Amino acid sequence: MAALKDRLRTDLTAAMKARDSLRAGTLRMVLTAVTNAEVAGKQARELSDDDVLGVLTTEAKKRREAAEAFDAGQRPELAQKERDEAAVLAEYLPEQLTAEEVRDLVTATIDQLGVAGDGMKAMGRVMGALQPQVKGRADGGVVAAEVKKALGA
DSSP states (O other): OOHHHHHHHHHHHHHHHTTOHHHHHHHHHHHHHHHHHHHOSSSOOOOOHHHHHHHHHHHHHHHHHHHHHHHHTTOHHHHHHHHHHHHHHHTTSOOOOOHHHHHHHHHHHHHHHTOTTSGGGGHHHHHHHHHHHHTTTSOHHHHHHHHHHHHTO
């Protein structure tokens, strides 16, 4: 069993014993998403820590987007609940890169690939090289926006 999945289960048990309903509910939701990912496809499989991290990242992104939607819909109490759940999920994610760190990575990758003058034609190559470096540590949309800006689009 993946160590991260095992940690989630252990923390769920502790949250239930402590009667922490927010944490318990959030961890239940994540474990359900992990189980759904395990049984998706033609054959059930056990997820690795990287796969579980991917599920956690997806769930955290859903919470951020839902909070923004609730804010736009004048529902601050529901937006706060989503932010609280996102905070619980953030404890299991690697530390996020700052905007400056993302900018530095993008600049270094463009220099390394030697595609500074290629414009948007190089977008795919740059993103392909960056994805393994930022996976789980930065939102793909933020990285893509920074690459576009650096390539002059």
